Amino acid sequence: MFPAVVSVVITAIFYWLYSGAITELAARYRTSGGSFDFVRRVLGERMATIMAILNLLKLILANAALALSISSYLKTIGMANNLQLVCWIVTYGSFTLLDCVGVRQSANAQLATAACLMLLLFYCVSAFTQFDMNNIVNRTDFSRDGFTGFFKGLPFALQFFDGFEETPLLMEYAHDPTVTIPKGVAASYLSVTIIAFMILFSACGITPIDDLLTSEAPLMNGLKKVYGGGAFVD
Numbered sequence: 001m002f003p004a005v006v007s008v009v010i011t012a013i014f015y016w017l018y019s020g021a022i023t024e025l026a027a028r029y030r031t032s033g034g035s036f037d038f039v040r041r042v043l044g045e046r047m048a049t050i051m052a053i054l055n056l057l058k059l060i061l062a063n064a065a066l067a068l069s070i071s072s073y074l075k076t077i078g079m080a081n082n083l084q085l086v087c088w089i090v091t092y093g094s095f096t097l098l099d100c101v102g103v104r105q106s107a108n109a110q111l112a113t114a115a116c117l118m119l120l121l122f123y124c125v126s127a128f129t130q131f132d133m134n135n136i137v138n139r140t141d142f143s144r145d146g147f148t149g150f151f152k153g154l155p156f157a158l159q160f161f162d163g164f165e166e167t168p169l170l171m172e173y174a175h176d177p178t179v180t181i182p183k184g185v186a187a188s189y190l191s192v193t194i195i196a197f198m199i200l201f202s203a204c205g206i207t208p209i210d211d212l213l214t215s216e217a218p219l220m221n222g223l224k225k226v227y228g229g230g231a232f233v234d
Helices: 002-029 035-043 045-076 081-101 103-128 133-137 142-161 164-172 177-204 209-214 218-227
Strands: none
Touching: 002 035, 002 142, 002 164, 002 177, 035 045, 045 081, 045 218, 103 177, 103 218, 142 177, 164 177, 177 218
């Protein structure tokens, strides 16, 4: 487990620095265009075009990963296999549409993600009812997992923090942005950091690490262990 903790810590530091840089740039240029606008103003249209292409590729891959994750979780709670592709297409289209309509509209729509926060807290509370510290202690041998464990844990760490760094891009729409944006960034960072470590320790304390790394829906493993498979699957 120790390599996974290291990956979360390093990712947390990186995203804090990343969000700070975006906050400084957003305050200077007062734009919601993000990296495209920043590069265009400093390096010109050609470099901005390259940045736009890279951002597009990022969105394509990120939305595909989110759609696959959601469809996999729905499959574990009883969705028919032949509906997984349909779910993937609908989910991917929904996230892509949010990205297209604009930062302000996307941020308003994503307020619904508060429900996701409640589900994660529900998972943590549930997992801690059967938490076994021996599972944590037995997984702290860095020499056993080493860099392999670090890189295996890195995708999960990135998913924990990805997204909050775009809060400063609302600078153009916020009321009193010099006050509200720094508070929003700090509150977002604190929230995702706490949740990241809660999920990490609760998941590793209840589910074998090999099961977590190979499962298509790792959080569901813990819930099934606490409540039984019948609580989530008909």
